[in-house]
Amino acid sequence: MRIPEDTLREMLRLMYTIRAFECRARQLFEERRLRGSFMGALHSYEGEEAVAVGACIGLRPDDYILSTHRGHGHCIAKGVDVKFMMAELLGKETGISKGRGGSMHMFDPALGLLGGNGIVGGGIPLALGPAFSAQYRHTDQVTVCFFGDGAACQGNFHESLNLASLWKLPVIYICENNQYAVTTPVNESIAVANVADRAAGYGCPGEVVDGSDVLAVYRAVTEAVQRARGGAGPMLLECKTYRYQAHCMVIPDRRDPQELARWQKEHDPIRHFERYLLDQQIMDEAQQSKLNEQVHKTVEAAVTFAEASPLPHPSTVAEHLWAED
Numbered sequence: 001m002r003i004p005e006d007t008l009r010e011m012l013r014l015m016y017t018i019r020a021f022e023c024r025a026r027q028l029f030e031e032r033r034l035r036g037s038f039m040g041a042l043h044s045y046e047g048e049e050a051v052a053v054g055a056c057i058g059l060r061p062d063d064y065i066l067s068t069h070r071g072h073g074h075c076i077a078k079g080v081d082v083k084f085m086m087a088e089l090l091g092k093e094t095g096i097s098k099g100r101g102g103s104m105h106m107f108d109p110a111l112g113l114l115g116g117n118g119i120v121g122g123g124i125p126l127a128l129g130p131a132f133s134a135q136y137r138h139t140d141q142v143t144v145c146f147f148g149d150g151a152a153c154q155g156n157f158h159e160s161l162n163l164a165s166l167w168k169l170p171v172i173y174i175c176e177n178n179q180y181a182v183t184t185p186v187n188e189s190i191a192v193a194n195v196a197d198r199a200a201g202y203g204c205p206g207e208v209v210d211g212s213d214v215l216a217v218y219r220a221v222t223e224a225v226q227r228a229r230g231g232a233g234p235m236l237l238e239c240k241t242y243r244y245q246a247h248c249m250v251i252p253d254r255r256d257p258q259e260l261a262r263w264q265k266e267h268d269p270i271r272h273f274e275r276y277l278l279d280q281q282i283m284d285e286a287q288q289s290k291l292n293e294q295v296h297k298t299v300e301a302a303v304t305f306a307e308a309s310p311l312p313h314p315s316t317v318a319e320h321l322w323a324e325d
């Protein structure tokens with residue numbers, strides 16, 4: 001599969017953007033927490049960038065995604081402007097969810113982003129809806145449903161995969177196996193070696209993918225999307241990955257620091273892809289650092305935009321609660 005060079009450069013730009021956004025969001029959280037101006041919890045996607053980017057870069061704007069509590073990477077990869085995301089984090093009227101949602105509830109139907117979810121596994125049954133709708137309307141839109149290894153242990157995972165497979169719904173299930181659910185390691189919660197192995201129980205294909213390799217994710221998702229668009233039904237992809245930060249900003253990290261250091265040294269998705277682009281002479285080091293600099297400027301401009309934006313006016317508290325708004 002030949003990937004155009006512009007697409008490869010865009011993949012790097014998106015991964016840089018996710019990392020820079022997450023890093024800046026953490027700083028803001030730390031600075032602003034006591035003033036109460038940061039909305040809700042914050043779960044960093046640093047380390048997992050290749051999954052969102054590899055999965056979303058080949059999707060069409062009218063394809064749907066369902067995100068999670070750790071969802072900023074999904075939103076950026078699906079095309080949301082970081083200034084509207086930053087404004088959402090600060091609860092501002094200009095935020096992507098008009099300041100009502102915060103980190104876990106970013107939503108933009110125009111981009112096919114059907115929302116994050118504070119309920120672990122909450123997006124898994126919801127994905128059946130847009131997938132059924134696309135099948136019923138005879139469009140060839142697909143739905144990509146992201147969830148974690150912890151979410152894969154919820155009962156609704158089993159019910160949903162069974163139904164999706166039975167009805168051949170166009171869903172691509174992407175399990176982001178970052179090895180932990182808060183502090184519980186996967187080998188203490190999942191009986192089989194791979195979440196993808198469970199696909200056999202639903203009569204659909206399952207595949208383990210290197211989640212630190214954006215091209216591997218892209219190839220696997222492209223194949224799954226082609227299948228789903230062609231009416232062959234769902235597929236379960238398990239992307240093995242690792243998060244670089246604690247579960248969230250208020251829970252101490254109990255993982256082995258050496259394990260984290262090993263993942264960062266051997267599997268960093270950005271370093272890995274930068275090296276590939278250099279080796280293939282698609283970008284040189286100067287172009288990479290210029291791109292990274294531009295991304296940091298964009299994220300900084302997003303902070304300025306968010307800080308300058310107004311809070312929602314109290315008189316609008318009842319607005320945007322229902323679909324007709």
Ligand SMILES: Cc1ncc(C[n+]2csc(CCOP(=O)(O)OP(=O)(O)O)c2C)c(N)n1
Binds near residue numbers: 069119178
């Ligand atoms: C139904 C439900 N149970 C528990 C929680 C608390 N909780 C928030 S995140 C999380 C762990 C989720 O792990 P995983 O699905 O692997 O996602 P990760 O955080 O690793 O990305 C838990 C238990 C919740 N939000 N919702």
Ligand SMILES: [Mg+2]
Binds near residue numbers: 178181
């Ligand atoms: Mg996890």
